[in-house]
Amino acid sequence: MTAGTTPLFVITTDGTLFAQLGSVLESAWQITPAASVTEAQIHLFDLREHIPPDLAAAAEQAPIVGLVRDPADAVAALQAGVHEALTMAELLPLCLTRVLTAAQIRWQIEYRRRQQLAEARAQVQALTVRLQNEQIRDPLTGLYTRRYLQETLERELRRADREQIVLSVALLDIDQLEQVNWQFGRALGDVVIQHVAGLIGRQVRGGDIFCRYGGDELLLVLPRVTPETILHRAEQWRMAISHSVIRPGTLDLQVTISIGTATFPRDARHAADLLQCVGEALYAAKMAGGNCIRPWPGAHK
Numbered sequence: 449m450t451a452g453t454t455p456l457f458v459i460t461t462d463g464t465l466f467a468q469l470g471s472v473l474e475s476a477w478q479i480t481p482a483a484s485v486t487e488a489q490i491h492l493f494d495l496r497e498h499i500p501p502d503l504a505a506a507a508e509q510a511p512i513v514g515l516v517r518d519p520a521d522a523v524a525a526l527q528a529g530v531h532e533a534l535t536m537a538e539l540l541p542l543c544l545t546r547v548l549t550a551a552q553i554r555w556q557i558e559y560r561r562r563q564q565l566a567e568a569r570a571q572v573q574a575l576t577v578r579l580q581n582e583q584i585r586d587p588l589t590g591l592y593t594r595r596y597l598q599e600t601l602e603r604e605l606r607r608a609d610r611e612q613i614v615l616s617v618a619l620l621d622i623d624q625l626e627q628v629n630w631q632f633g634r635a636l637g638d639v640v641i642q643h644v645a646g647l648i649g650r651q652v653r654g655g656d657i658f659c660r661y662g663g664d665e666l667l668l669v670l671p672r673v674t675p676e677t678i679l680h681r682a683e684q685w686r687m688a689i690s691h692s693v694i695r696p697g698t699l700d701l702q703v704t705i706s707i708g709t710a711t712f713p714r715d716a717r718h719a720a721d722l723l724q725c726v727g728e729a730l731y732a733a734k735m736a737g738g739n740c741i742r743p744w745p746g747a748h749k
Contacts, residue, residue, distance in 0.1 A: 453475065453476060453477060453478040454476065454477050454478065454490075455477070455478045455480055455489055455490075456469070456473065456477045456478065456479055456480065456490055456491075456492060456548070457480050457481075457482035457485075457487070457489065457490070457491045457492070457510075458479060458480065458481060458482060458491070458492045458494070459481075459482045459483070459484075459485070459491060459492070459493050459494060460481075460492075460493075460494030460515075461494070461497075462494060462496075465494065465515075466479055466481070468539065469492070469539070472539050472540065472541055472544055473541065473544065473545070474541070476545075484506075485506040485507075485509050485510045485512065486509065486510075487509075487510055488509065488510050488511075488555075488559075489510060489511070490510070490511050490512075490513065490548050490551060490552055491506075491510050491511070491512045491513070492512075492513050492515055492548075493506075493512050493513065493514050493515065493530065494515050495514040495515060495516050495521070495525050495528075495530075495533075496515060496516060496517045496521075496536070499514075499524060499525060499528045503528045503529045503530065504528060504529030505529075506529070507529040507530060507531065507555070508558075508562070510555070511531050511551040511552045511554070511555030511556075512529070512530045512531055512551065512555075513530060513531065513532045513533065513534060513547055513548055513551045514526070514528075514530035514532070514533040514534075515533075515534060515535075515536070516533055516534070516535055516536075517535065517536065518535055518537075519535055521533075521535075522534075522535065530551075531550070531551035531552075531554040531555050531558075532547045532548075532550050532551040532554070534547045583595065583596075584596040586659070586660040588638055588641060588642060588660070589641060589642055589645040589646075589660050589666075590645075591645055591649070591658050591659050591660045591666065592657060592658065592659035592660070593659060593660065594659060594660070594661055594662070596659060597657065597659045597661070597667065597669070598719075600657060600669070601617075601657075601669060601719040601722075601723075602718075602719045604657070604669060604671060605712055605717070605718070605719055605722070607671075608671060608712055608713075609712075609713070609717070613671065613672050614672065614673065614674050614675075614711055614712060614713070614714075615669065615670065615671050615672070615673070615711070615712040616669075616670045616673040616674070616675065616677070616678035616709060616710070616711045616712070617667060617668065617669050617670070617709065617710055617711075617712075617722055617723070617726045618667070618668045618670070618678055618681075618682050618685075618707055618708070618709050618726070619661060619665060619666075619667050619707065619708045619709075619726045619727060619729070619730045620644070620648070620665065620666045620667070620668075620685070620705050620706070620707050620730075621664060621665050621705060621706045621707075621730055621733075621734065622640060622641065622644055622664040622703055622704075622705055623703060623704045623705060623706055623734075623738040623739060624703045624704065625637055625640060625641070625663075625664040625703070628640055628701065628703070632699070636696055636699075636701075637664075639694065639696050640694060640701065640703055641660075641664060643692070643694045644666065644689055644703070644705065645658075645660070645666060647685075647688055647689060647692055648666065648668075648685050648688070648689070651681075651684065651685065651688070652668065653670075655671055655672075656668055656669065656670050656671070657669040665730075667726070673711075674711070675709070675711045675714060675743060678709045678711065679709060679741060679743065682707045682709060682741045683741060685705070685707065686704070686705055686707060686739065686740070686741060689703065689704060689705050690702070690703075690704045690705075690739060704738060704739035705739070706730060706733035706734050706738045706739065706740060706741075706742075707730065707733060707740075707741045707742075708726050708727065708728070708729025708730030708731070708732065708733050708741075708742055708743075708744070709726060709729055709741065709742070709743045709744070710722055710725035710726040710729055710743070710744040711743075711744075715744045715746065725744040725746065726744065728744060728745060728746070729742050729743055729744040729745065730742070732745050
C-alpha cells in the first residue's frame with residue numbers, strides 16, 4: 449500500500465467496479481477486494497443486486513457504505529444497517545469521499561455507544577451479583593446465611609430422597625463466646641467467630657453447605673455423610689478448635705465448641721424437623737458441659 453493512501457475494501461462481484469472506483473478516487477485511496485467484513489476500516493458493499501440478511505452484523509465490525517442502483521433503494525440499505533448509502537450516479541470524487549468519511553464518523557459514534565452500553569451492562573451484572581451475594585453471604589464470616597439455608601436445605605433433602613442417599617447436619621456453638629464478649633467486647637467476639645468459621649471452613653468439602661445459623665451458631669449440611677461419619681468429622685472440628693490459639697493483639701485466647709448432629713432419613717425427613725433434631729442435639733451437648741458432640745437424643749429411642 450502506498451504511503452499516505454487510505455484502504456477501501458470493496459465487496460462486489462462486479463469486476464469493472466474496481467476500475468471505476470480507482471479512476472474516481474485516484475491515488476488517495478487503495479482499492480482492495482474484500483471477501484468479508486473483518487476490519488474496522490471503511491467498506492463499500494455492492495447492494496445493487498440484493499441486501500444480505502447479515503448486513504447489520506457486518507456493520508458492527510466496520511463502517512459500511514452501501515452502493516445501490518437508485519435513491520429508492522437507499523432507504524432499504526440504511527434500514528438494513530449500512531452507515532451511508534449512495535447511488536451509481538453519485539460516484540463522483542467529492543460526493544464519494546464525503547459519504548465514506550460520514551460513514552466512518554457514524555460507525556465510530558455507534559462503536560463508542562456499544563462500548564458504553566456493554567460497560568453499563570457489565571456494571572449492572574456485577575452489582576446484581578454483589579447484591580445476590582449480600583443476600584446469601586454473611587458479611588462477617590463469608591459463610592452462607594440462614595436465608596440461603598432455608599432455600600437450599602429442602603432442595604438438598606429432595607435430592608437425597610430421590611437418590612436414596614443419607615444427609616447429615618451439624619450445628620456448632622462456641623462455648624465461651626458470651627464470656628469473651630463480656631470481658632473483651634463484641635469486636636473480639638467477632639474475631640473468635642471468624643476464627644472458628646475459617647478453621648472449620650478449610651476442612652469443608654466442595655459439596656457441603658456451611659452457613660452462619662445464628663449469632664455464634666454455625667451449621668453444616670453434609671450430603672452422603674452417615675451418622676457415624678458425621679460424628680467422626682465433628683470430633684476433628686472439635687479437636688482443631690480446642691487446640692487452636694487466637695491471638696488478637698497481645699492476647700492469647702482459646703475456645704471450645706459444642707456440636708449436635710442429626711441425619712436424614714433416620715432422624716427426620718423434612719427440613720424443619722431435621723433442624724429441630726439437630727437443635728435438640730446441640731442442647732444436649734451444652735447440657736453435658738460443652739466441648740463435646742451429641743447426636744440427636746431421639747435416635748437411640
